[in-house]
Amino acid sequence: MTTTPANFNSEIHRVDFLAPYAEPQANAESFFDLGTRPVESLDGPWHFAIDPFDTCLRARWFEEKYADQAGRPCPTDFSFDEWEEVPVPSCWNVLKPEWKWFEGSGVYVRNLDFHPGESGERVFLAFAGAAYAAYVFLNGDYLGWHRGGSTPFRFEVTGKLKARNRLVVVVRNAREVENVPTNNFDWFNYGGLHRGVGLVRLPATFVKAASVTLVPDGSFSTVAVSVTVDGAERDGQARVEIPELGFAGSLTVAGGVGSAEFDVTPQLWSPDNPKLYDVVIRYGVDEWSDRIGFREIRVDGNEVLLNGVPVFLRGVCSHEESDLHGRSLTDEEIRETFRIAKEMGCDFMRLAHYPHSRATSRIADEVGVMLWEEVPVYWAIMFDSPSTLNDADNQLRELILRDRNRASVIIWSVGNENADTDARLAFMSHLADTCHDLDPTRLVSAACLVNPVIPAISDRLVDKLDVIGLNEYYGWYDPDFDKLPALFANSHPSKPVIITEFGADATPDLRGDADELYTEDHQLQIYQRQIEVLSTIDYIKGATPWIFYDFRCPRRTHVLQGYYNRKGLLSPDKTHRKLAFTAMQNWYQSMM
Ligand code: GCU
Numbered sequence: 124m125t126t127t128p129a130n131f132n133s134e135i136h137r138v139d140f141l142a143p144y145a146e147p148q149a150n151a152e153s154f155f156d157l158g159t160r161p162v163e164s165l166d167g168p169w170h171f172a173i174d175p176f177d178t179c180l181r182a183r184w185f186e187e188k189y190a191d192q193a194g195r196p197c198p199t200d201f202s203f204d205e206w207e208e209v210p211v212p213s214c215w216n217v218l219k220p221e222w223k224w225f226e227g228s229g230v231y232v233r234n235l236d237f238h239p240g241e242s243g244e245r246v247f248l249a250f251a252g253a254a255y256a257a258y259v260f261l262n263g264d265y266l267g268w269h270r271g272g273s274t275p276f277r278f279e280v281t282g283k284l285k286a287r288n289r290l291v292v293v294v295r296n297a298r299e300v301e302n303v304p305t306n307n308f309d310w311f312n313y314g315g316l317h318r319g320v321g322l323v324r325l326p327a328t329f330v331k332a333a334s335v336t337l338v339p340d341g342s343f344s345t346v347a348v349s350v351t352v353d354g355a356e357r358d359g360q361a362r363v364e365i366p367e368l369g370f371a372g373s374l375t376v377a378g379g380v381g382s383a384e385f386d387v388t389p390q391l392w393s394p395d396n397p398k399l400y401d402v403v404i405r406y407g408v409d410e411w412s413d414r415i416g417f418r419e420i421r422v423d424g425n426e427v428l429l430n431g432v433p434v435f436l437r438g439v440c441s442h443e444e445s446d447l448h449g450r451s452l453t454d455e456e457i458r459e460t461f462r463i464a465k466e467m468g469c470d471f472m473r474l475a476h477y478p479h480s481r482a483t484s485r486i487a488d489e490v491g492v493m494l495w496e497e498v499p500v501y502w503a504i505m506f507d508s509p510s511t512l513n514d515a516d517n518q519l520r521e522l523i524l525r526d527r528n529r530a531s532v533i534i535w536s537v538g539n540e541n542a543d544t545d546a547r548l549a550f551m552s553h554l555a556d557t558c559h560d561l562d563p564t565r566l567v568s569a570a571c572l573v574n575p576v577i578p579a580i581s582d583r584l585v586d587k588l589d590v591i592g593l594n595e596y597y598g599w600y601d602p603d604f605d606k607l608p609a610l611f612a613n614s615h616p617s618k619p620v621i622i623t624e625f626g627a628d629a630t631p632d633l634r635g636d637a638d639e640l641y642t643e644d645h646q647l648q649i650y651q652r653q654i655e656v657l658s659t660i661d662y663i664k665g666a667t668p669w670i671f672y673d674f675r676c677p678r679r680t681h682v683l684q685g686y687y688n689r690k691g692l693l694s695p696d697k698t699h700r701k702l703a704f705t706a707m708q709n710w711y712q713s714m715m
Contacts, residue, residue: 134181144180144258147267149276151520155247155331155353156528158413162249162321165235165290168208169316172201173215174228177295184230185260185291203232203291211320214254214313214449224677231292231316237284243327245281245354251318251481253294254450255302260291270514271303272296273443273478273499274521275318292316301508303515304499309688310442310476311675313450318480328354330361330411334527335402336564337417338384341431343391346417347564348374349382352406361406365389368400376406391430392416392530394470397491399530416488416530420566422589425662427566427619429493429533436493436621436665437711438471439464439692442674443479446695457483461490463697464671467704468711473570473623473667476501476539478522487531494531495568495592495623495667496522500538500554506546515550516557523561532565539570539623540594543582555587568592570623578610580620590664591616594624598649607653611660621665625653628681628689631673631699641683646690647702654710668707672697 134140179185184201191197209215215222215229237246250257254272258265261283269276296314298306331353338345350361357379364371365387374383390398399414419430426433441464445456452460457480464472473495474483487494498519505511519537526532537554541547551569558567570592571582585591597607629646637648650668657663673691680686687695692704 134178134183137181140177140181144265144268149267149269149278150517151524153277153279154275154521154524155277155329156333156411156524157249157323158330158333158411160323160325160411162319162323165233165248165320165322166211168233169211170203170206170232171209171215172206172230173222173225174230174293175225177228179228179230179291179293180258185265186263187289201230206232211316212251212318212451214315214317214451216311216313216315217447217449226312226314227297228293228295229315231294233290235284235288235290235322237286237288237322240324241326245279245325245327245329246284247323247325248278248280248290249275249321249323250277250316251275251320252478253292253316253318254314255296256294257316258293258295260293262288271518271521274518275481275525276521277323301505301511301514303504303511303518304476304501305504307503308476308499308501309676309678311444311449311677317450326354326407326409328352328356328407329409330404330406332524333404333411333413334562335363335404335413335415336528337389337391337419339419339421339564341419343417343419343430344386344388345384346387346389347382347384348372348404349380350374350376350404350406351380352376352409353379356407359406361404364403364405365400366403389417392418392488393430394491394493397489397530399488413528414488415528418530420533420564422566422619424617425619425664427590427664434664435714436471436667437469437714438473438493438495438621438665438667439467439469439671439707440473440475440624440667440669441671442475443477443483444672444674444695452480452483454482454486457486458490459697460671461486461492463693464492465490467692467708468715471495471665471667472671473497473536475670478518478525481525484526484529484531488529492531493533494529495534495536496526496532497536497539497570498522498554500541500551502540503542506541506544506550512550512553515554519554519557520561523558527562527565534566534568534590535562536592537567537569540572541569542572543584548583551584552587555584566590568621570594573610577613578606579613580610580616585616585618589618591618591620592623593620594669595622596625596627598625598652599627604652607656611656616662619664620660620662621667622657622663623667624669625657625666626650626669626690628684629701629703630683630689631694631701633683641681641689643702647706650703650706654706658710668692
């Protein structure tokens, strides 16, 4: 019997090794919102190996062929069950020194014992995030892939699970020019199953998405509920309850969707009163619930109105990074970041430059911090590529579907610091339309650049924005500080402006003359001069200086940076407060 050796693959003769995995793709269409549903966690130890040449995908290791058709043993270049174990969630970069700078494929493997539940149940694998792309295999079969390093995704596995199963997930954080972001960005390229993985069981027909928000009409007494169901029972009644308010209502679902408005007057959510209500939606045998705050955010002329009251958004920018855990922050680390920010006088935070974890916005709801959430349409991406637009639009949709019931989230940002070209304008206008279509209750913005020739706000994208974000680095990248007042004198925006970035590098504890770059004294001088000007401009309705804490950055090789971006107001471990922290604290406390 002539047999082809089990693992002799034609993979060595194939260049486009990702082509066989182009379909199916998990995306916003296949996403469902968890609410407070129970998840059977798959977190914990998984077998793992870095795979620098993508050989798992090329040679199809996931098929686990250990013998030929005649049963003769065949060699393999992998040994899943003997590989070392790593904790999921985690970023491989912080687990071993030799993995710190690794970019490529990481292969995760675990067994999964499954016991069938209710008859007719549907079963899903739920991933909270994988950086950058994930290719998922169950018992040797390809379930599909997901791209976008910070948003959640699902795979239905109903009927595919046996008593004992093998799960193989290839996570690939290679920087690719067509990705979002592209292959050049000013933060550390963490890789891995950096957020949780779980199994979710749902009825045959279930609530796939629900939105429960205050109608932004200034009445603060109308709650809009929209429901999307998945399953055969696409026509019926959904019941909505807010027990603490003694409210119960129903809405008609037709063709799988339904919406209605109800007269309800909740206590309004705000940073000073982060009131949350249990909301329950029942449809058929399914029950979806979440803890939701009700607030209104809108603009009126140059004002930002929170619950009808003009506000100045006292903010700061933050990446999603802990010195110990990389991108996989613990809830305690998230709470500590918000605690220190509130101590600085903040009630707002710009989560740069990609969607932070689901826990971040849920904790912000609880502790009372408003959020700017952003997709990584960052610097020069491939604005003329349909595939790149699809990636950006999908990440944005997944973010909105995940967080649209979070009172803390007040602004969706479609990007950061992109040159004002025609291709970029079309690309980001499309994203702004996606935000307004999917969620008419929040503001849309972007962090725009100042006109490089004459200091002025002149980005054509502002016509599509509700709030203008503006990054300027006068005193640092452009030492000519006189341009800052000129910028505002030359600009006459009809919308609120948030200064979404200003700042300077300062090595923690490095002291010196106020004109000595990289000292805390120099950073302080720039903050003082920025605050002196910004506080006089009446159309500025918020500030998020760059950045709350120093963060790892491969582009920053100056001996005083040490592969960190040193513009933080805090040290990377958030224990040291630089001099400029107090300048911001004094400014914000003067407004409270
Ligand atoms: C840019 C960019 C940030 C970057 C910062 C800097 O404005 O938005 O991502 O880290 O400036 O240069 O430090």
